[in-house]
Amino acid sequence: MSALMERAKQGGFDEDSVLVERFLSGDRSSFEQLYSKYYDKVFAIARGILLDQDEAADAVQEVFTLVFRHLGRFDKRSRFSTWLFRIAVNRSIQEARKNRHKKRNVDLTEAVGKIAAEEPDTADPKIQAALAKLTPNDRALIVLFYWEELSLNDIASSLNCGVNAAKTRLYRARERFRVLYEGDEA
Amino acid sequence: MKRLAPELDSLIWTLVEKGNARAIEEFLARYPEMKQEVARRSLMVKGLKELKPEAAVEFAPPPFRPAEHVRYQRPTRMVYIVAALVLAALGVASFTVTYIALPKQVEAPVVEVEVPQADPETFAETGPPPKAQEPSFGELGPEDEQPIKTKAPTVQAPKAIAITIEDAPLHTVFDLIAAESGLQVIVAPGTPNPSIGVDYKQMTPLEILRDMGREHGFTPMDQGDGSIIIVPAVENGTSGRMRPRIPERPSQADRQDGRSLTGTN
Numbered sequence: 203m204s205a206l207m208e209r210a211k212q213g214g215f216d217e218d219s220v221l222v223e224r225f226l227s228g229d230r231s232s233f234e235q236l237y238s239k240y241y242d243k244v245f246a247i248a249r250g251i252l253l254d255q256d257e258a259a260d261a262v263q264e265v266f267t268l269v270f271r272h273l274g275r276f277d278k279r280s281r282f283s284t285w286l287f288r289i290a291v292n293r294s295i296q297e298a299r300k301n302r303h304k305k306r307n308v309d310l311t312e313a314v315g316k317i318a319a320e321e322p323d324t325a326d327p328k329i330q331a332a333l334a335k336l337t338p339n340d341r342a343l344i345v346l347f348y349w350e351e352l353s354l355n356d357i358a359s360s361l362n363c364g365v366n367a368a369k370t371r372l373y374r375a376r377e378r379f380r381v382l383y384e385g386d387e388a
Numbered sequence: 389m390k391r392l393a394p395e396l397d398s399l400i401w402t403l404v405e406k407g408n409a410r411a412i413e414e415f416l417a418r419y420p421e422m423k424q425e426v427a428r429r430s431l432m433v434k435g436l437k438e439l440k441p442e443a444a445v446e447f448a449p450p451p452f453r454p455a456e457h458v459r460y461q462r463p464t465r466m467v468y469i470v471a472a473l474v475l476a477a478l479g480v481a482s483f484t485v486t487y488i489a490l491p492k493q494v495e496a497p498v499v500e501v502e503v504p505q506a507d508p509e510t511f512a513e514t515g516p517p518p519k520a521q522e523p524s525f526g527e528l529g530p531e532d533e534q535p536i537k538t539k540a541p542t543v544q545a546p547k548a549i550a551i552t553i554e555d556a557p558l559h560t561v562f563d564l565i566a567a568e569s570g571l572q573v574i575v576a577p578g579t580p581n582p583s584i585g586v587d588y589k590q591m592t593p594l595e596i597l598r599d600m601g602r603e604h605g606f607t608p609m610d611q612g613d614g615s616i617i618i619v620p621a622v623e624n625g626t627s628g629r630m631r632p633r634i635p636e637r638p639s640q641a642d643r644q645d646g647r648s649l650t651g652t653n
Binding site for chain 2: 233234237238241242245246249250255259263264266267270271326328329330333344348349376379380383384
């Protein structure tokens with residue numbers, strides 16, 4: 203098993219491809235490995251977009267359920283992680299939009315306070331407040347770029363758009379965030 | 389706040405995102421007025437990066453249990469694009485079907501009518517030249533798209549006929565002449581219908597009818613399209629007063645001339 207992994211790495215294949223192939227061949231334990239490897243990253247994306255710990259945990263389970271069911275559709279033209287992040291972003295944005303209607307009447311300061319309570323003491327409340335005011339799409343870009351530190355190519359693949367479009371969208375999202383952040387600061 | 393030049397703005401973002409202290413120092417040495425902006429953005433980027441949840445890393449992820457209720461949902465934008473494409477396809481299909489199914493508008497055909505030069509003698513004898521019949525477009529189908537150039541039917545010289553009737557109504561004689569010659573004889577209302585007898589040989593129908601008209605008070609008008617209209621008037625303007633005539637056998641001389649009308653001369 204480890205020899206296979208080593209050989210895959212030497213041959214230029216990533217470990218994920220091997221795990222995907224093994225899962226598609228019937229080895230369920232391979233999926234557990236993918237799940238363990240990417241749980242934190244997917245959770246971070248969901249958490250950054252949904253701004254809620256519990257909703258993010260639910261969203262992660264839903265994302266991996268979708269991956270589990272539809273892994274056969276993965277066409278291997280991109281990396282598994284990119285495909286997974288795309289599903290995570292789309293699912294989280296859908297959930298955020300769905301929940302936005304539910305939370306329309308909730309006071310924003312109350313929501314920000316709830317987020318702040320969940321975060322470690324080091325978190326800047328102004329950053330959280332500005333992030334909470336962004337749209338889910340903008341939050342997805344911020345999260346992918348600053349938290350996951352993905353390249354523009356990977357962000358473009360995750361958002362299913364071109365590199366230039368990803369660059370423009372990231373620039374706009376960052377500007378909107380900055381305006382909100384500095385507005386709160388003032 | 390004064391807006392920065394795009395290149396400078398992009399450079400500051402790159403510097404604070406990379407976090408290279410030496411590069412930032414060099415930049416500030418060149419642009420000391422940007423110190424506050426760089427500091428503000430550095431703080432913002434640092435705060436953003438620190439906000440990343442780290443708690444999940446410290447604990448083992450919960451066991452994976454596939455959720456039953458999860459269904460794949462297509463992104464909303466994709467749904468709108470597909471819906472727009474479907475609507476566009478429906479529109480194009482509808483237009484195409486309508487375009488094919490509806491008959492094309494037929495342009496009015498150009499009718500070229502050959503009007504014969506008026507011969508003073510003929511005009512005096514037969515009246516004004518007949519008007520061209522209005523073309524009928526009601527039966528034109530989609531296949532008749534090309535403008536139709538039609539010419540008035542060329543009237544062939546009527547062939548000579550022979551007709552001999554001892555006693556028959558005038559209108560029946562007209563019918564017989566029409567049947568024999570192939571012309572259409574239209575009898576105007578008011579034309580009398582006495583019983584007559586005729587005997588013509590080797591004469592054209594129009595000549596026969598003219599001769600009959602002089603005798604019985606009507607005028608045949610050749611329409612030039614294969615039809616002759618019988619009007620109850622004579623050339624001198626008076627309506628013919630019909631007298632029933634007893635048919636007589638034409639004389640031998642008349643028969644040799646090829647014309648004879650009972651009860652005349």
